[in-house]
Amino acid sequence: MTPAARISAAIEVLADIDARRRPATDALKDWGLAHRFAxxxxxxxxxxxxxDALRRKASAAWIMGENTPRAIVLGMLRLQRGLGARDIAALCSGERFAPEPLAENERERLEKADLSGAPAHxxxxxxxxxEPSLQRLFGEDLAPEMQALATRAPLDLRVNTLKVSSREEAHDALPHLGAVETPLSPLGLRIMPGEDGRGPAVQSEPEFLKGWIEIQDEGSQxxxxxxxxxxxxQVVDLCAGGGGKTLALAAMMENHGQIYATDNDARRLAPIHDRLTRAGVRNVQVRTPRAKADAVTDxxxxxxxxxxxxxxTGIGTWRRNPDAKWRLRPGSLETRRKEQATVLDRAAALVKPGGRIVYITCSILPEENxxxxxxxxxxxxxxxxxPVAQVLGAVGLTHLADVVRPTAHGLQMTPLKTGTDGFYAAVLVRKP
Incomplete structure (x- = not known):
């Protein structure tokens, strides 16, 4: 397919997403099945x-003066990919499979491409x-913080110290991936996305199959x-899901002690068993709930x-899931807040006097944090x-103090400040 034909296809997929209000992955899959020549x-x-169009949906529509799939793709090419009006016009030739030629007003708007005076959202x-919630956290930094959350995310890897002696050893085994050491996590390697936004197929690498590395954002690490x-x-991972943080905890604990991994949705636990085996983890019990019964009452x-x-709500992962931002509704936030209250109350019963609850979200909304x-x-x-300073000092991460955003109870990481996904973390200690 020519570059112009690919643009026409992207416009078609965006139209399907709008018309059927469904995730981009589903629309892209259906397009591929219907166009097997691609x-x-x-x-x-x-x-x-x-x-990329979904990342810049609002700003692209603003500069183009309309909110159609075509306008959003054209605006994205100007804002996100830096193409000039002349280059975009060359792609929109109206020839076979190419988008229709630019109208005069489209050309004028692409030449101007002015976001001055645009609202923060x-x-x-x-x-x-x-916006009111984000303003509480970011203040004057709102626009640049959210613009950073609209960029492409790198592919981060965590080195599994149960299988490999050091980050350097894993790095030296993967020279062909072009990985560099992450700046904040002592266990991370980072691979920047290619021009097409994709990273390498890490899951097929021998080092991945041997359990040397795991795919995990630096913020999650x-x-x-x-x-x-x-x-x-003795540790409980109460919302373990697929086990990413369970694996990280097991490595920190050097396979000594006990981790109980559970989740109120048994389906989410399905991948964890194979991952534990591959990573060489031996100190984890997976507690699968049955018939909604609590699996960790004992x-x-x-x-x-x-x-x-x-x-x-997962707002902190919008770099990786840009279509999710446009599906978010106020009702979703209220549902998540109720779930957060429920899981925190359950954690309170589990922790012993003098113990701690580590509360984590991949959100930047104060309501969830x-x-x-x-x-x-x-x-x-x-x-x-x-206090944040004590939390960082206790784990040897004092260098984070210069880049994280301290909050009333914890700390916030963001793409702008830390180069990670938007993670919140706080440690609550139970009085002895």
Whole structure:
């Protein structure tokens, strides 16, 4: 397919997403099934165009003066990919499979491409109804923070110290991937996306299959480290899902002590068993709930650490899931807040006196972070948040103090400040 034909395809996919209100992955899959002549490189390039358009949907529509799939793709080519009006016009020739030629007003708007005077939710490409919440956290930094959340994300790897002696050893084994050491996590390697937005097929690498590395955002690595999990401790990963942070905790604990991994949705636990085996983890019990029965009742009051990777809106992952931002609704936030309260209350029963709850979200909304913890501590008088400086000092991550955004109860990481996904973390200590 020609570059122009790929642009036409991206416009078609965006129209399908709008008409049927469904995830981009589904629309792209259906397009590929209906156009089997398109090769893997074509499909990857089209997906990249679609995701870039979704990243810049509001700002692209603003500069083009309309909110159609065509306008959004054209505006994205100007804002996200830096093409000039002349280059875009050359792609829109109207020839076979190419988009229709630019109208005069389209050409004028592409030449101007002016976001000055645009509202914050347009300049930052996010739904306008969450602006008051974001303003509470970011203040004058709102637009640049959200613009950073609209960029492409790198592919980060965590080196598994249960299988390999050092990050350097893993790095030296993967020279062909072009990986560099992550700046904040002592365990991370980073691979920047290619021109098409894709990274290498890491899962097929021998080192991945041997369990040397795991795919995990640097921010996720850091919040796991902030738990301070130590060999010999008793730990519950209460929202373990596929096990990414469970694996990180096991490596921190050097396979000594015990981790109980559970989740209220048994289906989410399905991948964890194979991942534990591949990573060489031996100190994890997977507790699968049955018929909605609590799988960790026998552990109440015994845990040194309860990790709560809480259900949330996932706003902090918008670099990786740009279509999710436009599907977010106020009702979703309220549902997540209720779920967060439920899981925090469950964690309170598990942790022993003197123990700690490590609360994590991949959100940047105060309602899901500090507000959730304030409400929790009103319900449970025996808990207090640990000062950020003490949390960082206890785990040897004092260098984070210069880049994270301290909050009332914890810390916030963002693409602008830390180069990671948008993670929040706080440590709550139960009084002895």
């Amino acid at each position: 090769g893997s490189k074509d499909r990857a390039a089209i997906a990249s165009l679609v995701y 347009v300049a930052g490409d996010f739904p306008d109804w969450i 850091l919040v796991a480290l902030l738990s301070g999990a130590r060999p010999g401790e 552990l109440d009051g015994r845990m040194d650490c309860v990790l709560v990777d809480a259900p949330c 500090d507000d959730a913890l304030s409400a929790f501590m009103e319900r449970h008088e025996g808990f207090a948040s640990k």
